[in-house]
Amino acid sequence: MDKSGKRKKKNSKGGKSKKKTKGNSGEALKSAFEKDNQVRTNKELKAIFVQPPNLTKSCTLKDYQLEGVRWLASLYENGVSGILADEMGLGKTIQVIGLVAHLLTQEVTGPFLVVAPLATLPNWVREFIKWLPSKPVCRYHGAAADREEMMRGPLNPKGKRDKNFPVIITSFETAIRDQKKLQKLGPFAYVIVDEGHRLKNHRCMLIRSLKQLDASNRLLLTGTPIQNTLDELWALLNFVNPQIFDDLNVFQSWFGFKDIGQKSHNGTTEEDIIAEERKNKTVTKLHEILRPFLLRRVKIDVLKELPPKKEVVVYSGMSRLQLGYADLIEKGTLREELLRQGIGDGKNLSQTNKMMNQRKNVNHPFMFGEPLDPSTGVHIGTSYPQLLVRASGKFAxxxxxxxxxxxDGHQVLIFSQMTKVLNIIEDYLNFRNWKYCRIDGSTKIDDRQTAMDVFNAETTGAADGSRNYSDDRYFVFMLSTRAGGLGINLTSADTCIIFDSDWNPHADSQAMDRCHRMGQTRPVAVYRLLTSNSV
Known part of the structure; x- marks a missing residue:
């Protein structure tokens, strides 16, 4: 980068890259290593990098966040794209805002595009307004007519080089739908993709659409850069640096792994990986290859002041009703029994997937429909609310x-994969007269933010401005594991209950980190509920 803040443009548009000659990717990889080594060993550069002055005065970046902004800035200066893979809850959003603030001081005016899950859009807009108020921000989402109006107004392509052109915040779905309209705003100085692990399938529509956007640099944000296979990691690296990571087979050959875990296809087993690591330090090699392109820090290393988190598995038994239903599920006669009891939902019950029905049963037998009180004709849980509790071992x-x-004055997050479970918990909380909030896949994005604000306000909700411990406080926040695991900050809670575990452990980890993250002041307890002798 020269004194004016400009540098030689690097086109990251995947759809128009020139044909590469054999060996070019190796030369590009070598060059990236050399540049990364220069940045990491240049102590003078590290010493002079300071927090961008255009961030609001109330913003003070932590040391590791400032190092993250410095690393991102060095990527931009060297024409390399990368992945910020800090563990969830370490403030990847503020580091991105810090990067934009730094580039603005170097007269890099944009345009900047942030593509994120729909649920996180309000938080992105709020954070930019809070920490970088001098730079306008626009949420590009809504009805087609509203988006057309934005393109004629604040997002008019004619003004894309103006310093007051807004940072664009949009959703994955809108980026796919309006790809051609967004192309008119390019070339972007940066395309930033939040929850970047959504691009792990290199054949998906989202990654194809984003690759068509002309950008000098790309940045992925993800707390879980690799969840299952090396193929997924390659897809992320191919998106940010297609000139370097241009061939999946070559990438796999570097490590000697193929189709990990797929024994029927002569794939690599766990034993093979362990043996290979002992022989050739393969995992160490992977870390070295990733070093110039990926930065990852974990909470235990950089947030020394973060209170501890303890996870406890708590076992429950099954009620008599659940034991009876479990037997009927195995025999394939549950539907008949439900209809005999007058439970109308029974006629829609599929008995093909016994495993799923058993999972529903251990959560609550009313998942299959709620019996009616014969004396009143209303649902039995309404007539006798205590039966909601007694019918399920987990509920009891x-x-x-x-x-x-x-x-004891705690605030609690309750996560479940099933919205029907949340419905039953909601009935239970009403019976208990405890105030609660709820977010699931049907919650509108603006209502999500309102619910979070109301719940977090209890930290200063008392008359004297201290934490509200009164009985009428918002006590419980119910969330579906997938919808509530992204873009949500609920550090007022210090207790998390995983009512039913997700098949993917990363989903539960994301759920826990809604409260165990930067800003938490109290130790966090995570209770994972399991039913003994069940699925």
Missing amino acids: LMDRMLDRLHT
Whole structure:
């Protein structure tokens, strides 16, 4: 980068890259290593890098965040794209805002595009307004007519080089739908993709659409850069640096792994990986190759002041009703029994997937429909709310836990994969007269932010501005694991209950980190509920 803040343009548009001659990717990889080594060993450069002055005065970046902004700035200066893979809860958003602020001081005016999950859009807009108020921001989302109006107004392509041109925040779905319109705003100084692991399938429509956007640099943000296979990691690296990581087979050959875990296809087994690591330090080699392109820090290393998190597995039994249903599920006669009891939902029950039905049963037998009170004709849980608790072993256990947690002044997050479970928990909380909030896949994005604000306000909700411990406080926040695991900050809570575990452990980890993250001031307890002798 020269004194004016400009540098030689690097085109990252995947669809128009020139044909590469054999060996070019190796030369590009070598060059990236040399540049990365220069940045890491240049102590003078590290010493002079300071927090961008155009960030709001109330913003003070932590040392590791400032180092993250410095690393991102060095990527831009060297014409290399990368992946910021800090563990969830370490403030990747503020580091991106710090990068934009730094580039603005270097007269790099943009345009900047942030593509993120729909649920996170309000938070991105809010954070930019809060920490970088001098730079306009625009949420490009909504009805087609509204988006057309934005393109004629604040996002008019004629003004894309103006210093007051807004940072564009849009969703994955809108980026796919309006790809051609967004192309008119290019070339972008930066295309930033939040929750970048969504691009792990290199054949998906999202990655194809984003590759068509002309950009000098690309940046992926993800707390889980690799979840299952090396193929997924290659897809992320191919998106940010297609000139270097241009061939999946070559990438796999570097490590000697193929189709990990797929024994039927002569794939690499776990034993093969362990043996290869002992022989050739393969994992160490992977870390070295990733070093110029990926930065990852974990909370235990950089947030020394973060209170501890303890995860406890708590077992419950099954109620008599659940035991009876479990037997009927195995025999394939549950539907008939439900219809005999007059439960109308029974006629829609599929008995093909016994595993799923058993999972529903251990959560609550009313998942298959709620019996009617013969004396009144209303649902039995309405006539006798205590039966909501007694019908499920997990509910009986959770009832005892919540009663104690409420008395002791805690705030609790409850995660479930199933919205029907959340419906039953909602009935239970109404019976208990405890105030609650809820987010699931049907919650509108602006309502999500409102619910979070109301819940987090309890940290200063008392008359004297201290934490509100009164009985009428917002005590529980219910969330579906997938919808509530992204873009949500609920550090007012210090207790997390995983009502039913996700098949993917990363989803549960994201759920826990809604409260165990930067800003948390109290130790966090995570209770994972499991039912003994069940699926």
